[in-house]
Amino acid sequence: MLNQSARAAATGAAALLPLLLTGCLVEGSGSAVSRGTLSGDILGSGATFPDPLFQQWMSYYNTSIETGTSIDYQAIGSGEGIEQFLAQEVDFGSSERYLQASELLVAREVRGCEAVQFPVVFGAVVIALNDPALDGLILDSEVIAGIYDRRVTRYDDPAIAELNPDLDLPGREIVPVHRSDGSGTTYVFTSYLANEVGFWAEEYAGGTDIDWHDDTVGGDGNDGVAQAVGASPGGLGYVNQSYALRNGLATARVVNEDGTPIEPTLAATTAASEEAEIPDDFQFSIDDIGGDGYPITGANWVLAYECGYNNDTADVLRDFWAWALTDAEADRFASDLGYAPMGRGLKERVLTEIQRINSS
Structure with a gap:
């Protein structure tokens, strides 16, 4: 567990991550003022739940943010997406449920390092x-x-x-x-x-x-x-x-x-x-919802690894998901399609988790 001062430092660093990753300065509209050049072809698969949003995010990122990249996502369902992720057939997976203990063990055995999983959006x-x-x-x-x-x-x-x-x-x-x-x-x-x-x-x-x-x-x-x-x-x-x-x-x-x-x-x-009460490992469910909340609400998790990527792939993975969580245009895409972007505090925690990708 981090003490209070260490946690504050981590939170402050997380807020700067999108800028530090690629030297990017992003206006409130989401348009890039200046940005480094990334390159790489990235493939992901999994849930159909976030597919409309993922396709919009990826198309915009590939054509307007980092034009040297190609990020493709195949909506084949969470179950098959997890299978392809654990079989190392894709660079990242996506699911409406977090990886269970047995699946985390498989990931560690096949990859030789820990899996990384973090939520990116909520939906009804x-x-x-x-x-x-x-x-x-x-x-x-x-x-x-x-x-x-x-x-x-x-x-x-x-x-x-x-x-x-x-x-x-x-x-x-x-x-x-x-x-x-x-x-x-x-x-x-x-x-x-x-x-x-x-x-x-x-x-x-x-x-x-x-x-x-x-x-x-x-x-x-x-x-x-x-x-x-x-x-x-x-x-x-x-x-x-x-x-x-x-x-x-x-x-x-x-x-x-x-x-x-x-x-x-x-x-x-x-x-x-x-x-939702969201623990440090991001393994949570959204249950017993009252007040003004809609009761059948879920999150989407992105799955990646702490090791095994080449530098170009790792850079694009980290930058894309950091961009998706911090850019005003990305949030607008989510809202227009009926998804709920995460709150600022949770985003800062997730940005720190994203830095675990290829960190080993």
Whole structure:
């Protein structure tokens, strides 16, 4: 543990890291005044949850910040992304869950050094609906679990009607859509249900891969779930908020820990993220959210290594993620797509962690 003076020094140094890394001075608009020249081709893979944001960040960085770089990201799902990261097939991974102890051990054995993992953004997992007339439908954890366990099969079920006394509910069958691939979005969604609903914890638990009820529909990636919801009368599925926005899907309000139905807005996602207690190892969940917070909120972690990169690759990895966390334009991209950028204090802690990349 750092003492108070040492921690203050580390925090101050972290605030200067984006400047020290590449000699860059960045205006409030995010445009570079002067900057060093980096070069290198970087490949990452993993979660579809942050993919819209990652693609915007990487395109802007490659074309406007460091034009000698090429950063590519393949959205293949958190599960497969972790597998490729541990198999050393990519330069970095991405997931909506942090690496477990067994995976950290594998990383150490295959690479010969520690893995580095840090959060970069928060986002809401929304309940997307096929029917625009149902936008703002109120659901709680018991009803959502019941829908996916097929205990609740119609929109006019008494449990839904009780939550929505002023809404004329259709007598239509609900078609629940889930992720068919190993998914961090599934991890956030099912961990929320396991934390809130007793029978879900016993029968399904939380994880990236779930043994779903036979009468549910699978979709590949957030895009696949959004498309299946949009194509299925009565469709209902869980996706990252940006995918619901991009596909023009209605979304439900979800009752949080204080009994308040919360719309999945950027402000509600930010409110939930601010309730999270984040330890020094950045291994955390966002549970029991009340107040103005949206209750199904998750973080995205980036995975890298303390060793094994050539200097060009390591420089680009450190600089890109430092830029993504400190540049005003990067934050604007996140907000426009419905993601919640991290607060200043957490960013400073993460910037220090980023410096562990290739430090051994």
